[in-house]
Amino acid sequence: MNEQNIAVTVEGLTRTFGDFTAVEGISFSVSRGEIYGFLGPNGAGKSTTIKMLCGLLQPTGGDGTVGGFDIVRESEKIKKTIGYMSQKFSLYDDLSVEENITFFSGMYGVTGKTRKERKEWVLEMSGLKDRRAVITKTLPGGIKQRLALGCALLHEPPVLFLDEPTSGVDPVSRRNFWSLIYEMAKGGTTVFVTTHYMDEAEYCDRLALIYRGKIIAEGTPTELKVQYMRRSVLEIETDRTFEALEVLGRSGIETALFGSLLHAVVDDVETATPEIERELGKAGIKVIRVDKIMPSLEDVFVTLIESA
Amino acid sequence: MKISRIKAIAKKELIQIRRDPLSLAMAFLMPVMLLFIFGYAITLDVNNLETVVCDLDKSTLSRELVAEFGESEYFTIIDHVYSQREIDGYLDRGEALVAITIPQDFSEDIKKGRPAELQVIVDGSDSNSATIALGYISGVTGLFSKRIAVRQRPPLIDTRMRVWFNEELESRNYIIPGLIAVIMSVIAALLTSLTVAREWERGTMEQLISTPVKTPEFILGKLIPYFLIGFIDMLVSVLLAVFLFDVPMKGSLFLLAGLSSLFLFGGLSLGMLISIVAKSQLVASQIAMVATFLPAFLLSGFMYAIPNMPRPLQIITYAIPARYFVSMLKDIFLKGNPLHMLLFETALLGIFGLVVFGIANKKFKKRIE
Numbered sequence: 001m002n003e004q005n006i007a008v009t010v011e012g013l014t015r016t017f018g019d020f021t022a023v024e025g026i027s028f029s030v031s032r033g034e035i036y037g038f039l040g041p042n043g044a045g046k047s048t049t050i051k052m053l054c055g056l057l058q059p060t061g062g063d064g065t066v067g068g069f070d071i072v073r074e075s076e077k078i079k080k081t082i083g084y085m086s087q088k089f090s091l092y093d094d095l096s097v098e099e100n101i102t103f104f105s106g107m108y109g110v111t112g113k114t115r116k117e118r119k120e121w122v123l124e125m126s127g128l129k130d131r132r133a134v135i136t137k138t139l140p141g142g143i144k145q146r147l148a149l150g151c152a153l154l155h156e157p158p159v160l161f162l163d164e165p166t167s168g169v170d171p172v173s174r175r176n177f178w179s180l181i182y183e184m185a186k187g188g189t190t191v192f193v194t195t196h197y198m199d200e201a202e203y204c205d206r207l208a209l210i211y212r213g214k215i216i217a218e219g220t221p222t223e224l225k226v227q228y229m230r231r232s233v234l235e236i237e238t239d240r241t242f243e244a245l246e247v248l249g250r251s252g253i254e255t256a257l258f259g260s261l262l263h264a265v266v267d268d269v270e271t272a273t274p275e276i277e278r279e280l281g282k283a284g285i286k287v288i289r290v291d292k293i294m295p296s297l298e299d300v301f302v303t304l305i306e307s308a
Numbered sequence: 309m310k311i312s313r314i315k316a317i318a319k320k321e322l323i324q325i326r327r328d329p330l331s332l333a334m335a336f337l338m339p340v341m342l343l344f345i346f347g348y349a350i351t352l353d354v355n356n357l358e359t360v361v362c363d364l365d366k367s368t369l370s371r372e373l374v375a376e377f378g379e380s381e382y383f384t385i386i387d388h389v390y391s392q393r394e395i396d397g398y399l400d401r402g403e404a405l406v407a408i409t410i411p412q413d414f415s416e417d418i419k420k421g422r423p424a425e426l427q428v429i430v431d432g433s434d435s436n437s438a439t440i441a442l443g444y445i446s447g448v449t450g451l452f453s454k455r456i457a458v459r460q461r462p463p464l465i466d467t468r469m470r471v472w473f474n475e476e477l478e479s480r481n482y483i484i485p486g487l488i489a490v491i492m493s494v495i496a497a498l499l500t501s502l503t504v505a506r507e508w509e510r511g512t513m514e515q516l517i518s519t520p521v522k523t524p525e526f527i528l529g530k531l532i533p534y535f536l537i538g539f540i541d542m543l544v545s546v547l548l549a550v551f552l553f554d555v556p557m558k559g560s561l562f563l564l565a566g567l568s569s570l571f572l573f574g575g576l577s578l579g580m581l582i583s584i585v586a587k588s589q590l591v592a593s594q595i596a597m598v599a600t601f602l603p604a605f606l607l608s609g610f611m612y613a614i615p616n617m618p619r620p621l622q623i624i625t626y627a628i629p630a631r632y633f634v635s636m637l638k639d640i641f642l643k644g645n646p647l648h649m650l651l652f653e654t655a656l657l658g659i660f661g662l663v664v665f666g667i668a669n670k671k672f673k674k675r676i677e
Contacts, residue, residue: 051676054518055518055674055675056514056517056518056674056675056676057675057676058675075674075675076520076522076674079518079519079520079674080520082518084515084518086511086514086515086518088511088514089511090511090512090514090515091512091515092320092324092512093510094323094324094327094328095320095323095324099320099323102316102319103316103317103319103320104515104519105316106312106313106315106316106317107313107316107317107516107519107520107521108519108520109310109312109313109520111312148515151515152515
């Protein structure tokens with residue numbers, strides 16, 4: 001990656017709150033036009049990281065740049081070049097759709113003819129053309145999120161930060177939302193997005209897995225699966241899932257619940273399959289099938305966390 | 309600084325106030341209510357003091373004196389009694405505040421040219437009213453003795469008193485202008501004390517501080533709508549003072565408007581500063597209340613004259629903007645003073661406003677701490 005192509009880069013970024021270290025010495029780079037995902041459970045340090053990148057939170061250690069500006073010393077310049085959408089819906093609930101758009105146009109310094117065009121664009125992309133006078137409070141969650149995204153894009157920022165943009169939104173709206181993110185990226189916008197949905201992480205160009213304030217793995221979704229999963233994943237279907245989980249756990253096989261199925265992580269499929277069938281048979285549990293499958297990101301994540 | 313940004317914030321704030329009944333009530337009803345409550349409750353005039361009379365002389369002269377008391381608006385004679393015991397009863401029960409006893413030889417003494425005695429007992433538990441009552445009593449007896457003395461020989465000194473600036477000595481006339489200053493101190497700080505804290509509480513601040521808006525743009529944009537509200541409140545208060553409370557308005561309305569604006573700038577900035585530091589609406593409004601009401605009420609010269617205060621307290625009063633506004637309003641209303649006689653107050657109000665506005669700008673951080 002050459003300098004010109006880097007949108008975001010951090011080195012040893014750290015943030016502590018008293019005794020608690022929320023983010024511990026993380027380093028990564030995001031190139032222009034990339035969709036970069038930050039995947040991790042709640043409390044892993046995703047929001048803290050994104051707030052430091054947006055110039056909202058002062059790091060306690062390390063440094064970095066966003067759009068070429070220093071995140072410690074030039075946070076106000078960063079704010080001109082980014083769009084930020086926080087985890088919580090943070091437009092004004094008591095303002096109408098149009099009033100919110102007008103207000104944020106003002107904040108981003110979008111005026112005159114551009115303002116009019118951008119307003120129509122936001123109304124279009126959020127599907128609110130006929131509901132511009134509606135008070136924002138009354139809109140459904142998915143629409144609100146689209147409006148919030150639109151407002152963060154009013155000034156056409158080259159870098160976009162999205163903090164859990166789809167939390168609490170129904171699956172259909174989530175998919176629509178992601179097609180918007182794709183469109184942005186196609187137009188050259190760099191998108192930095194945090195999520196705890198594994199399926200969403202699959203949509204990202206590159207991913208960092210963050211756990212307890214540290215990046216535990218980084219790469220494209222496929223790289224992560226191949227690189228970090230040298231062991232194989234077996235999908236097991238039985239008539240009594242919970243009992244089977246207990247039995248396999250007792251016999252030392254690394255097993256996790258996956259919906260109504262079990263995923264077991266094993267070194268050698270050839271020896272493990274008969275062993276699993278034998279153990280379950282001894283406990284009187286009927287094995288319907290055992291298949292080797294392509295590991296999902298969740299498998300990767302679970303394995304990495306267990307070894308962390 | 310971008311005017312368009314200031315305008316966008318001011319407009320947004322106005323829309324929010326308009327849609328929130330609670331904000332509206334606080335903005336427009338509270339000052340009027342306070343003015344009514346305090347305007348009618350605080351009066352230093354004493355009228356219709358309940359009085360019992362024990363006339364043991366029962367002469368034409370003594371009856372003339374009693375009639376004099378009865379006719380004055382300051383005393384209401386509730387009973388005539390004939391013994392000290394009955395007087396004690398009235399005073400003990402609190403039914404009468406004043407008891408006047410005219411001794412048996414009252415008219416006899418006067419006729420013989422001897423000084424006649426008059427016994428007066430005043431309930432001193434309300435020392436303020438008691439002092440005023442004593443003044444009225446000596447006023448009435450003084451006039452009375454002057455009149456009967458003229459019948460015998462001309463007086464040695466004939467004093468003619470005149471009161472300036474508040475000719476009717478109506479306490480309301482100087483209380484109301486001061487009261488407006490006190491109320492506006494509280495209202496100004498309260499109005500803005502919620503505005504920044506509310507954005508933190510609702511989570512809208514996070515979005516706002518991620519935009520390139522500059523701190524002075526933000527603070528000015530937030531001040532403007534509340535300035536308009538404060539100005540309207542001030543206007544309504546002045547109208548009520550003149551037309552409801554009959555306070556004379558001798559000075560220039562333009563001067564009043566200009567100085568009120570200067571005062572509002574400081575008061576609103578103080579509320580803004582409190583809101584920025586407190587980050588919680590409840591805490592901010594309570595701080596705003598305590599930080600403005602008590603000093604404005606007690607140390608502004610509204611209730612107690614500043615020259616009568618102990619020296620350390622006097623020094624503190626210089627830091628209280630209400631001090632300057634109270635005296636400005638009294639001077640404009642009652643004396644009609646022009647600006648050049650109010651320069652000291654104007655300068656200090658201006659300094660206060662600039663300093664507080666400056667600190668508010670410094671304290672506001674576009675970061676989450």
